Amino acid sequence: MIGDKQIGTRIFNIINATLLTILALIMILPFIHVVGSSFATGAEIAEKRFLLFPTKFTLSAYKYIFSTDTVVKSVMVSIFVTVAGTLWSMLLSTLTAYGLSRKDLVGRRYIMFFIIFTMLFNGGIIPTFIVVQQTGLLDSLASLIIPVSINVFNMIILKTFFQNLPYGLEESAKIDGANDFGILFRIIIPCSLPAIATISLFYAVTYWNTYMHAILYLSDAAKWPVQVLLRQIVVLATGMNYDSAEYTDVPPPSQSVKMAVIVVATVPVLLVYPFLQKHFAKGALLGSIKE
Incomplete structure (x- = not known):
């Protein structure tokens, strides 16, 4: 046997x-x-x-893309939006998730109901654009961050993870004189690094791939993130006139330029992932059966 x-x-x-x-x-x-x-x-x-x-x-396709410093500036804009947006979103999501994970929070069920309600119903593009316009965020990088500060689904994952932590950790910290912020930043967050790393990667990928909001809210081409600029490059490459006398050398084929654009837009995220792989593997098991 x-x-x-x-x-x-x-x-x-x-x-x-x-x-x-x-x-x-x-x-x-x-x-x-x-x-x-x-x-x-x-x-x-x-x-x-x-x-x-x-x-x-x-390297003709990459030389065509990086023929000016416009792409470099656009990449820097995307890096700034990704880093700043991820930090901002994680701060708000962590504070909200921790508050809602406390069973003694007054009105916890009602607050949770209104938050989940936004997952099912939202104002749409036009009302959101009017809000961004009236608050003076148009044509600023803040318009790519503030309107999408919290993803409800990510916040709920953090809330569930916080609820599964042993309550004895908080009780011990309170006995030692720690307040709520001390408990959160000294105990809860260090014990939740897998969840924090996973949700941070989700937010970072979302901010890096920002496209529609940039099209709607940014009119200054100097503030375009890399996704918008590379889209313009693909359009220009597709319509290149290969018989034009303005080219001293043979221009790269449009298909090659498109592929190079995809590589440029993907590689930065791939470079970040190995540093988060250890925590991401643990965070991917959120909600699984634990021994």
């Missing part, structure tokens, strides 16, 4: 590893195709429908 179980376990492990490998390849091959196409020549892109590793590398 023991031998049969071992054989069954090995067969399961082989099948499981095979399926996971296939799924991993399905997910990673499109990204390799994007990166490879961004370094490929126009002739090779036209010849091969699915390109992974170009035979001749060229």
